[in-house]
Every structure is written in structure tokens, then in C-alpha cells.
Amino acid sequence: SAVISQKPSRDICQRGTSLTIQCQVDSQVTMMFWYRQQPGQSLTLIATANQGSEATYESGFVIDKFPISRPNLTFSTLTVSNLSPEDSSIYLCSAQGADEKLFFGSGTQLSVL
Amino acid sequence: GIQVEQSPPDLILQEGANSTLRCNFSDSVNNLQWFHQNPWGQLINLFYIPSGTKQNGRLSATTVATERYSLLYISSSQTTDSGVYFCAVGGRETSGSRLTFGEGTQLTVNP
Numbered sequence: 001s002a003v004i005s006q007k008p009s010r011d012i013c014q015r016g017t018s019l020t021i022q023c024q025v026d027s028q029v030t031m032m033f034w035y036r037q038q039p040g041q042s043l044t045l046i047a048t049a050n051q052g053s054e055a056t057y058e059s060g061f062v063i064d065k066f067p068i069s070r071p072n073l074t075f076s077t078l079t080v081s082n083l084s085p086e087d088s089s090i091y092l093c094s095a096q097g098a099d100e101k102l103f104f105g106s107g108t109q110l111s112v113l
Numbered sequence: 114g115i116q117v118e119q120s121p122p123d124l125i126l127q128e129g130a131n132s133t134l135r136c137n138f139s140d141s142v143n144n145l146q147w148f149h150q151n152p153w154g155q156l157i158n159l160f161y162i163p164s165g166t167k168q169n170g171r172l173s174a175t176t177v178a179t180e181r182y183s184l185l186y187i188s189s190s191q192t193t194d195s196g197v198y199f200c201a202v203g204g205r206e207t208s209g210s211r212l213t214f215g216e217g218t219q220l221t222v223n224p
Contacts, residue, residue: 001158031210042199043214058211090154096210102146102201104156 002027002097006105013083013112020079021108023093028073031096034066037107038089046091049076083112115140115204117215125221126190134185134218136200144203144212145176147185151196159185159198190222 003026013019023032032049047068048056055068070076080087093105116139126132136145147159160167160174162183167174171190176183187194197219201212 033211042216043201045211045213048211092156099161100144101158101161102148102210102212103158104148107154109154 001101002029002095002103004093004095004103004105006093006108008108009106010109011111013110015083015085015112017083018079018081019083019108019110020077021091021093023076023078023105025074025095029095029097030073032070032076033094033096033102034068034076034078035092035094035104036089037092043092046078049078080110083110085112088112115142115202115213117200117202117213119198119200119215119218121218122216123219123221125223128190128192128222128224130190130222131186131188132190132220134187134198134200134220136183136185136202136215138181138183138200138202140181141205142178142181142202143205144210145178145183146201146212147174147183148199148201149194149196150199150217156199187220190220192222192224195220195222 005024034046035043037043045058046061049070051070067079090107092107118137120135145163149157162174162176164178171188173186197217199217201214
């Protein structure tokens with residue numbers, strides 16, 4: 001199984017600013033994803049982080065608001081831009097292992113004031 | 114897109130009891146996984162099971178793809194089993210890696 005380190009674990013940000021979340025996997029993986037989990041709710045896929053090319057965004061999520069980088073097979077970042085209180089949520093990095101299983105980081109809890 | 118329904122939404126058990134959680138999905142899938150989110154928020158992958166039956170200790174899962182449902186069985190439940198159980202599926206129209214999550218079953222196991 002892949003071990004995923006995600007940071008920061010939590011942050012409190014002012015509206016209008018941005019937060020960048022880092023995700024490091026302990027082995028090379030083909031597929032990496034970013035999810036959002038709002039309080040008490042299920043997970044929603046934001047985008048697929050593609051190595052060396054632009055991320056693939058799900059309906060309702062756009063690159064200007066959620067720019068994603070993936071410079072190599074073990075690392076990705078998600079930036080949440082122009083923050084508003086509605087962006088307060090948990091953001092989760094995930095990676096697909098060789099056995100098709102999806103593994104998750106411990107999440108970043110974002111609060112926007 | 115594919116729809117995922119989990120039942121029951123909430124379940125309260127006494128320690129030692131058995132339970133069955135259900136996941137229904139609206140279309141053919143080539144990827145189905147069960148996760149446990151513990152009270153601290155960490156998601157643990159329990160099973161990758163697009164079809165057939167698997168067992169891991171006190172947990173087992175069965176997916177009947179032709180009838181579009183999966184079941185997660187928890188036997189001899191323990192307080193550490195508490196948390197939210199999610200079913201997630203990937204449809205054939207995509208690579209199958211992009212998963213859609215159900216709303217989850219909140220399980221509470223009392224001592």
C-alpha cells in the first residue's frame with residue numbers, strides 16, 4: 001500500500017488569500033486525485049492530477065480556483081485560490097496503488113475567516 | 114453520472130454484534146471499493162472488489178455486479194469499528210479510476 005503524506009494538516013486563512021496543499025507519496029504512482037469533503041458529508045472528486053500535463057477537472061471545479069501541479073510521479077500540490085468561507089472544508093489527496101486500491105492522505109482541514 | 118446509494122445511513126450496535134452494510138449503484142462498474150473513515154478522519158481502504166467475494170479478518174465483502182450492489186459484512190463488531198463506511202465506484206465510461214462516493218453509513222459500536 002502507498003503511504004501518503006499531506007501538509008499542512010490544518011490551516012486558518014483570511015478570505016481572498018490562497019492556500020497550497022502538498023501531497024507526497026512514498027512510491028511512484030500513476031494516478032493521483034484531489035477530493036473535497038465538506039463537514040459531515042461524503043467525498044467529492046475535484047480533479048485528477050496528471051503528471052507533466054494539466055489536471056482533469058470534474059464538473060463544478062475550475063483551474064483558476066483550484067490550480068493543481070504534478071511535476072513527477074510522487075508529488076502533487078493543490079492550491080485553493082481567492083478563498084471564501086464556502087471553501088472551508090477538508091481537502092484530501094489520494095493515489096491509486098498497483099493493486100488498484102485508492103489510498104488517502106490524512107487530509108487538510110481548511111477554515112476561512 | 115453513476116449514482117451510489119448506501120444503506121442504512123446510520124447504524125448503532127452493541128459490541129459483538131454482526132452487521133451488513135449495502136451499496137447500490139445505478140450502472141455497470143469496473144471499480145468498487147469500500148473505505149472506513151475513523152473518528153479522526155483518516156480513510157482506510159478495506160476492499161477493492163468490483164466483483165466476487167473477499168474476506169479480511171472480521172470483515173468480508175461481496176459484489177454482485179450484474180445486480181448492481183455490494184455488501185460489506187462486519188462480524189463480532191468492536192468499538193474500534195465505529196466511524197463512517199463509504200462505498201465508492203468507478204464506471205465503465207471512464208477509466209474506472211475516478212471514483213464516485215456514496216453518502217456513507219455512520220456506524221456506532223457501543224461497549
